[in-house]
Structure formats: structure tokens, C-alpha cells
Amino acid sequence: xxxxxxxxxxxxxxxxxxxxxxxxxxxxxxxxxxxxxxxxxxxxxxxxxxxxxxxxxxxxxxxxxxxxxxxxxxxxxxxxxxxxxxxxxxxxxxxxxxxxxxxxxxxxxxxxxxxxxxxxxxxxxxxxxxxxxxxxxxxxxxxxxxxxxx
Numbered sequence: 471x472x473x474x475x476x477x478x479x480x481x482x483x484x485x486x487x488x489x490x491x492x493x494x495x496x497x498x499x500x501x502x503x504x505x506x507x508x509x510x511x512x513x514x515x516x517x518x519x520x521x522x523x524x525x526x527x528x529x530x531x532x533x534x535x536x537x538x539x540x541x542x543x544x545x546x547x548x549x550x551x552x553x554x555x556x557x558x559x560x561x562x563x564x565x566x567x568x569x570x571x572x573x574x575x576x577x578x579x580x581x582x583x584x585x586x587x588x589x590x591x592x593x594x595x596x597x598x599x600x601x602x603x604x605x606x607x608x609x610x611x612x613x614x615x616x617x618x619x620x
Contacts, residue, residue, distance in 0.1 A: 474556045475510040476545055476565040477520040478606055481530060481572035482614065483588070490614050491588040492607060493572060494597060495527070498584045502599035505606065507565075509550065516566035524570055528586075529578030537619050539567040541609045543602035567606035569613075 481493040494503045508523035510516065517538060524530050544562040547554060554560065577586055589597070591611045598604050613619055 471512055472551075472555070473510045473512070473514070474547070474560050474563045475516060475519065476550060476563050477506075477508055477510070477516055477523055477568060478504075478543075478565055478602060479506040479520050479524050479536075479568045479570055480607055480610055481506070481524070481528065481570050481575070481577075482610065483571065483573040483575075485588070490591065490611065492591060492594045492611075493528075493577065493586055493588050494594050495579075495583040496585045497582060499582075500599075503594075503597040504599055504603050509563075517568070520566070520568045520570070527580040527582055528572075528575075530570060530572050530575045534575060535571040537569045537571075537610075537613075539569060539606055539609045539613075541567040541602070541606040543567075543605065545602070565602055567602075567609070569610040569619075 482490055485491040506524050506527050510519040521532050525532050543565045545565050547563055
């Protein structure tokens, strides 16, 4: 059963020039670029949700290294499910953000997305639609530059 939590995940890797690249995804229904996003099921923790969603939408291994970011945002429930799915008292859903090291991983795109691409931090920031995505990516990029994945 779907529960009122959301995750946002950005796969990353070092490119040929040793600069970090980030994978972003073009969502079919919304015609926007974003990270991997999805909702929790049953008794999943945010990390378990992130691992499952990334594997379902990209084929990235469930054993890849995931890192929870500090960035947390709120999304109107109607933007996620189109209605007050969890009753009239649930107005917003908390979105937890993660990075996942996708070095050496092949992306196998799910039907939710039209395409994906590996881009620089700057290009990703220009293409991403949601402020929450840009905030999470800023944190991930900054932590990677500082080698602070703790």
C-alpha cells in the first residue's frame, strides 16, 4: 500500500575528465527533467524506498552505495496522487533526498521516463524543473566536492 512519503534520488559518477556527472530523467507524463522520484510502500523506510525506486526505474543495483542527504522538502499531496489519498488531514508529503553512486552501472530506463542523460552539475541545474531537485543536487554536488559523504 502506498504511504505518504516521497523520495528523490540522483545517480552520480565521475566522468572521463574526473568531474562528477549526474543522471537526470525526462518524465513522460509531466514533460520535465528531474531525479528519480517515487513513493513509499507498506512499512518501507525512506532509504528502502529510494533503493527500490532507483532499481525499478533505472536498473541500478540494489547494492549500490546510497547516501541520504539533509535536503528534505514538502510536496502538495495533490501533485503526487491527484487527490487527498490519505484523508483530508494530509496536505503535504515529505520528500527525502538521496544520492547513489552509479559508477559502472548501466541505466535501464523504465516506462515512466522518455530518456535520461548524464550531465554536468551546471547543465542539470539549468534543466531541472523543481526547486527541491535543485536544492538536493546542490547539496549532493557540494558534498562530493568536499568529499563529505558522512
